[in-house]
Amino acid sequence: MKNDTGRKPVIAIIGAGKCSKKLYDMAAEIGRYVAENGGVVLCGGLGGIMEGAARGAKEAGGTTIGIIPSENKADANQFIDHVIPTGFGQARNVLVVRAADAIVALPGKFGTLSEMAFALVSGKPIISVQAWKLGEEIQQVEDPLEAAKIAMELARKQN
Amino acid sequence: MKNDTGRKPVIAIIGAGKCSKKLYDMAAEIGRYVAENGGVVLCGGLGGIMEGAARGAKEAGGTTIGIIPSENKADANQFIDHVIPTGFGQARNVLVVRAADAIVALPGKFGTLSEMAFALVSGKPIISVQAWKLGEEIQQVEDPLEAAKIAMELARKQN
Amino acid sequence: MKNDTGRKPVIAIIGAGKCSKKLYDMAAEIGRYVAENGGVVLCGGLGGIMEGAARGAKEAGGTTIGIIPSENKADANQFIDHVIPTGFGQARNVLVVRAADAIVALPGKFGTLSEMAFALVSGKPIISVQAWKLGEEIQQVEDPLEAAKIAMELARKQN
Amino acid sequence: MKNDTGRKPVIAIIGAGKCSKKLYDMAAEIGRYVAENGGVVLCGGLGGIMEGAARGAKEAGGTTIGIIPSENKADANQFIDHVIPTGFGQARNVLVVRAADAIVALPGKFGTLSEMAFALVSGKPIISVQAWKLGEEIQQVEDPLEAAKIAMELARKQN
Numbered sequence A, B, C, D: 001m002k003n004d005t006g007r008k009p010v011i012a013i014i015g016a017g018k019c020s021k022k023l024y025d026m027a028a029e030i031g032r033y034v035a036e037n038g039g040v041v042l043c044g045g046l047g048g049i050m051e052g053a054a055r056g057a058k059e060a061g062g063t064t065i066g067i068i069p070s071e072n073k074a075d076a077n078q079f080i081d082h083v084i085p086t087g088f089g090q091a092r093n094v095l096v097v098r099a100a101d102a103i104v105a106l107p108g109k110f111g112t113l114s115e116m117a118f119a120l121v122s123g124k125p126i127i128s129v130q131a132w133k134l135g136e137e138i139q140q141v142e143d144p145l146e147a148a149k150i151a152m153e154l155a156r157k158q159n
Helices: A021-036 A049-059 A089-099 A110-122 A144-157 B021-036 B049-059 B089-099 B110-122 B144-157 C021-036 C049-059 C089-099 C110-122 C144-157 D021-036 D049-059 D089-099 D110-122 D144-157
Strands: A010-014 A040-043 A064-068 A082-085 A102-105 A126-128 B010-014 B040-043 B064-068 B082-085 B102-105 B126-128 C010-014 C040-043 C064-068 C082-085 C102-105 C126-128 D010-014 D040-043 D064-068 D082-085 D102-105 D126-128
Touching (some): A010 A089, A089 A110, A089 B082, A102 A144, A110 C110, B010 B021, B010 B049, B021 B144, B089 D089, B102 B144, B110 D089, B110 D110, C010 C021, C010 C089, C010 C144, C021 C049, C040 C049, C040 C089, C049 C064, C064 C089, C102 C110, C102 C144, C126 C144, D010 D089, D021 D144, D040 D089, D049 D064, D102 D144, D110 D126
Parallel strands (some): A010 A102, A064 A082, B010 B102, B040 B064, C102 C126, D010 D102, D064 D082
16 A cells, blocks of 8 residues: 555645536545545545545545645645645645655646646656647546546656 | 634644654644644644654644645645645745744744744734844744644634 | 836746747747837746847847856856845745736746746737737737737836 | 856845835945945845845846836836736735846845745845845844855856
């Protein structure tokens, strides 16, 4: 359940701060899989995809970390165990990427795009489920569970 | 055991990256108290005081977070559960302060001083055990356990 | 020559750190136009497009600012007047965007993509000359001089 | 007039955001000396000491850079030529230090203290004129002009 450093794999789940019920549930499904398989769910700590992912993980008894834009922990959603308030605004996106061992990207706007770009810059493994198309370096899958599984495998190879 | 937001109080324990056995044990004692009383231990994730604090918390079955200067999780000490790699160098000190609900400062050099300064800038509660003397806004105590107790009380009032 | 705040318009020119002679010259042409028309050229301070842009501006007697990834000013190219060393690695990209009044994007890889994403997040005007296609919010032009002209006009409307 | 890299020495002048007329004038005197002797004045871009320093430099025909806490350039004082908006709040202090070749510290509160701490962490030359007493590593002088002179000399040895 752990990677080489003895720590749990950290999977960032990224995507829109506001989203449909369908996408929210998809994020929850991924979060649940990660938690059930010994991973930590990391996200931007706010609503939409971020909340869905954290909720899924918590419902499965997992651990969640949210790196938020403001300095105010109260801005994090209720499913975040550990809030890292940055006060950096959207610049916190780079910290989300840096703290992840692998990333699952769901549909989102430009904030999500910036996280995907930073993942590519830093060579972090990233799996896309219907997110921005940015070339062949990003693996595209349709099934959220398959994305979660691949992300966990890639994360375990990190560190 | 929890503060108003339903999250555990987060106590940052700051101080030198290299220190005497005596200070290491003092940090461990504080970390242990925090963990035993339902708090999370936060630190800069490296050696010395940071390692002592994390070790004490882990030996008491607690949870630890380390916000480190580099982008490389492997730089964190082995007692850190959740590593937040920043790639910001010593600028990560401000993130340690922002993520804390209260801070216990042990002796350290200028990095510690910068964290104490940021704590004062942001109005975060800070208790000093033999750390830098910076005026009356910082409560000074001699006994590490007393510092830990006060920090936990002040942290619970935050958020 | 100045915008409402009395300051010169700041045009960020972004793109690959290594590029063809053709793209280098294109960046220089944009830098020259900005300088000749009273603007300041801002960039990431390194090679390729960044160097071309700064060189063009300097050859026209203009002023250049480079916000660089490292803490070491010596890493900036020789055409940068004012070096802002960050020590943040690619996270400095967000600072390039925040310091710009308008942005001209030339072809680049994922670092450039992250800057374009941040520009879109923050609503900064951005003109693309053969850069990443990210939807209708980014104005596409073929001629670098036209891009420079549009960027200067949009920058003057900022602040 | 220039240091080895061919760039002008950059002197950060730090201190309180609100100050007495006497301190404001002292900051202006330092800014003027720096500008008259070929240096660039860098500061946090807001009021008090920061404004005095920038004003002195501009009145002597010099160049000024302000690295500000917010993302909004309009928050900078009117004597700043080049505004670097960060959106990082007081965390921008570390960027002020990193962009300086030498630092003159005038009296200030905890923000100033954090900048002095970061200067000490990074080994940047720092001259104190009645600022925080932090040990022998900081040279103390009484005369602002002497501080400016020493800072320019030390800055020229940097890079």
